[in-house]
Amino acid sequence: MRLRAALLCSLGLLLVACSSASMPADAQSSPEKVVESFFSSYMAGDRDSALSLAHEDYRSMVEGELEGMESEGWVYKSVTVESTDGNEVTVQMEITIDGEEDSGTDQVEVVEQDGKWWIVDLPS
Numbered sequence: 001m002r003l004r005a006a007l008l009c010s011l012g013l014l015l016v017a018c019s020s021a022s023m024p025a026d027a028q029s030s031p032e033k034v035v036e037s038f039f040s041s042y043m044a045g046d047r048d049s050a051l052s053l054a055h056e057d058y059r060s061m062v063e064g065e066l067e068g069m070e071s072e073g074w075v076y077k078s079v080t081v082e083s084t085d086g087n088e089v090t091v092q093m094e095i096t097i098d099g100e101e102d103s104g105t106d107q108v109e110v111v112e113q114d115g116k117w118w119i120v121d122l123p124s
Contacts, residue, residue, distance in 0.1 A: 028116040032081045039079040055118035073098035
């Protein structure tokens with residue numbers, strides 16, 4: 001029984017370590033880093049990791065924004081941080097919408113809480 005509990009505990013720790021291995025340790029250290037980490041995870045197909053960077057008060061809204069963009073055929077090709085002004089991070093985006101390529105700049109809203117930066121609102 002103790003062996004089984006120890007094995008289950010070890011397996012749980014291994015799963016936690018593996019799931020967070022793809023997220024950089026400094027992913028929330030600045031407005032720019034949280035935006036880069038969010039889009040890097042999302043574009044790699046790791047939606048859960050991306051959403052873990054959305055502030056808990058806004059997570060369902062951010063998820064809804066992603067679902068809306070996906071339903072409209074949005075696919076992010078690249079997102080590059082250009083500048084930061086307070087809680088707004090300006091990004092240069094290359095996207096396809098229903099197969100049509102487009103690019104431009106837009107803002108991602110972020111907020112700092114307890115030394116970590118969080119996504120609050122996405123371009124749409």
